[in-house]
Amino acid sequence: MDLGFVFGQSITQAIGVTAIIYCLAAMGVNMQFGYTGLLNFGQVAFVAVGAYSVGVIVVTLGLTLWLAIPISIFASVVLALVLGIPTLRLRADYLAIVTIAASEIVRQLVRSIALRDVLGGANGINGKMGQEFHDLNPFPADFELPFLTYTRQDLWVVIVGWALIAVLTLLIWLLVRSPWGRVIKGIREDENAVVSLGKNTYVYKMQALILGGLLGTLGGVIWAVAKQSVQPDNFVPDVTFFAYTIVLLGGAARVFGPIIGAIIFWFLLVFVGEFLNQAIQAGWLDFLEPTDIGPIRFILVGIGLMSLMIFRPQGIFGDKKELALDGR
Amino acid sequence: MAASDRLGPRALEAQAVLGQVENRPGVPKPDPILVADDVVRRFGGLAAVDVEHVEVQRGSITALIGPNGAGKTTVFNLLTGFDTPDSGDWTFNGRKLAGVAPYKVARLGMVRTFQLTKALSRLTVLDNMRLGATSQRGEKIWASWLPFLWRSQEEEITTRARGLLDRFSMLPKEADFAGSLSGGQRKLLEMARALMVGPELIMLDEPMAGVNPALTQSLLQHIKGIREEGATVLFVEHDMDMVHDISDWVIVMAQGRIIAEGPPGVVMKDPSVIDAYLGAHHTKALTDSGESLTTSPGGEQ
Incomplete structure (x- = not known):
């Protein structure tokens, strides 16, 4: 049993590319759900829009990444408008229903046979994506510390990714403590009260939906650039629910919640997986097959998260006093 | 009077x-x-x-x-x-x-x-009050990143909010969550x-x-x-x-x-x-009205 390896893997993944992608998606959910109270259950659609924008523009059309990024932003805003315009005037639950359906529509659309020439069907889009970005990589070689190992390529993505998250977190922090942030938090508590004070809440909800969607889309862009492959079945609703888990783990409506939440979530997931793997190899758990690890780690992590919700329902950064107040 | x-x-x-x-x-x-x-x-x-x-x-x-x-x-x-x-x-x-x-x-x-x-439960009493002010420059999404545009207005609003809270004897509560009131x-x-x-x-x-x-x-x-x-x-x-x-x-x-x-x-x-x-x-006793319990369908025998 190599505990050092288990820890190393866990730490590497906890601050790795996947954690960055989920952190961005969760930052979007935090903006929408945590601060504004919008139940967007289709965050994965925004991630898919980001990833597929890069895939289509760069691989299918052979154009540059620097064009794909603004197009992904544009597509993300369009998606938010399409989801928001009909639903944001209605009660909160409608947005939840529409967004979860829309995220599945997006996934079925990108894997459809009819659009296979452009979107790659079930195989997705594979190939060099974001060469321009990787050409800027200043690191000469792979990175290896006892507990932290990245390929040269991943290291560059990780550093740029966390730097981006740092900048975006600062912007969100400024946003939520401004009068604008006060309005969206008011909407979360009681929309009609905010309307009665003369605020056009529809506009604020739309802004929050767009902003949160954009954060998810940036996660999708990083996905494509880092993994050089986008496949429709990566974008299942689970992604959305992981993002919600991360938000609740870190503490909803906390600026640093998604960051800490994403790190802890991926640490736990990888740690449990690698630990089980090692334990099975060491012959400690004869009744298990290596293929059982996938489901079991989710069961164990799920139990852990449930305990967290029972014993610390406000999440890591949350304020229990605040949670005790009934939101409505 | x-x-x-x-x-x-x-x-x-x-x-x-x-x-x-x-x-x-x-x-x-x-x-x-x-x-x-x-x-x-x-x-x-x-x-x-x-x-x-x-x-x-x-x-x-x-x-x-x-x-x-x-x-x-x-x-x-x-x-x-x-x-x-x-x-x-x-x-x-x-x-x-x-x-x-x-x-x-x-x-x-x-x-x-x-x-x-x-x-608004999870906003402080003071924030509840500030939210009421109209034409706030800082409520524009782009302006939130430029605090110098709205800081002076925010101070005016806060002063006015405190004045009103004082009048309603709520000033000591200004930092509390409204949900705790x-x-x-x-x-x-x-x-x-x-x-x-x-x-x-x-x-x-x-x-x-x-x-x-x-x-x-x-x-x-x-x-x-x-x-x-x-x-x-x-x-x-x-x-x-x-x-x-x-x-x-x-x-x-x-x-x-x-x-x-x-x-x-x-x-x-x-x-x-x-x-x-x-x-x-209303001057008649309740039992005289046509709405007494015994006549309702499914009523007790």
């Missing part, structure tokens, strides 16, 4: 003007701030509100009373744009309001509170917050509901104070003592219609009002 020695100049003026007005439903007033015509709202086949004509005198404290289900809150919802009538027109300061979005109604100076208090304190906060909007007409939906008697007197004084500062007050209330104490004019609704209007002393003696409240047969 013993209370008259406490009346401010605007109260005396309003009562003098309204003293000249005839006491009948739909009567025109000398200087109405709010005028509604043929406002009808149906829920299915039931006409929840069917108001032919009503006017609210500027500078007055007008009470809207009526038994449960009379349509008082629905009238509030309709006039402030929170609900849409099937037909009807109404004007505020001469401006037509039919079809105007509720947030615009509030910006025009007609601000309401709610029967079920809507304190008592029911009565929430009523006060909601009223103070509505004042942050700078209303010309403030519409209070049951300001006394759930308020303990100790707070009632101070709430009454606050409502009188609001009028003395120039606003018009329209409120829904069940507590007849309160209605009697502070209102200059009372509008009585029953089954969606306005059945009586007049000064409180006159209206409360009106037989049609007493009937509406207590039922035409």
Whole structure:
């Protein structure tokens, strides 16, 4: 049993590319759900829009990444408008229903046979994506510390990714403590009260939906650039629910919640997986097959998260006093 | 009246003007701030509100009373744009309001509170107050990143908010979450917050509901104070003592219609009002009415 390896893997993944992608998606959910109270259950659609924008523009059309990024932003805003315009005037639950359906529509659309020439069907889009970005990589070689190992390529993505998250977190922090942030938090508590004070809440909800969607889309862009492959079945609703888990783990409506939440979530997931793997190899758990690890780690992590919700329902950064107040 | 020695100049003026007005439903007033015509709202086949004509005198404290289900809150919802009538027109300061979005109604100076208090629980008391201020530069999404654009305005708003909180004796609570306040304190906060909007007409939906008697007197004084500062007050209330104490004019609704209007002393003696409240047969014993339990279907044998 190599505990050092288990820890190393866990730490590497906890601050790795996947954690960055989920952190961005969760930052979007935090903006929408945590601060504004919008139940967007289709965050994965925004991630898919980001990833597929890069895939289509760069691989299918052979154009540059620097064009794909603004197009992904544009597509993300369009998606938010399409989801928001009909639903944001209605009660909160409608947005939840529409967004979860829309995220599945997006996934079925990108894997459809009819659009296979452009979107790659079930195989997705594979190939060099974001060469321009990787050409800027200043690191000469792979990175290896006892507990932290990245390929040269991943290291560059990780550093740029966390730097981006740092900048975006600062912007969100400024946003939520401004009068604008006060309005969206008011909407979360009681929309009609905010309307009665003369605020056009529809506009604020739309802004929050767009902003949160954009954060998810940036996660999708990083996905494509880092993994050089986008496949429709990566974008299942689970992604959305992981993002919600991360938000609740870190503490909803906390600026640093998604960051800490994403790190802890991926640490736990990888740690449990690698630990089980090692334990099975060491012959400690004869009744298990290596293929059982996938489901079991989710069961164990799920139990852990449930305990967290029972014993610390406000999440890591949350304020229990605040949670005790009934939101409505 | 013993209370008259406490009346401010605007109260005396309003009562003098309204003293000249005839006491009948739909009567025109000398200087109405709010005028509604043929406002009808149906829920299915039931006409929840069917108001032919009503006017609210500027500078007055007008009470809207009526038994449960009379349509008082629905009238509030309709006039402030929170609900849409099937037909009807109404004007505020001469401006037509039919079809105007509720947030615009509030910006025009007609601000309401709610029967079920809507304190924004997980915002502090001070933030609740600040939210009420209109035309805030910092509420634009792009401006939030440029605090120098709105910081001075934010300080003005905060000063004004603290002033109002002080008046309502809530200043020591400013840093608390609004959700931690008592029911009565929430009523006060909601009223103070509505004042942050700078209303010309403030519409209070049951300001006394759930308020303990100790707070009632101070709430009454606050409502009188609001009028003395120039606003018009329209409120829904069940507590007849309160209605009697502070209102200059009372509008009585029953089954969606306005059945009586007049000064409180006159209206409360009106037989049609007493009937509406207590039922035409209120002098008879309950067992004599056709609605006794034993005749209901599935009733006990």
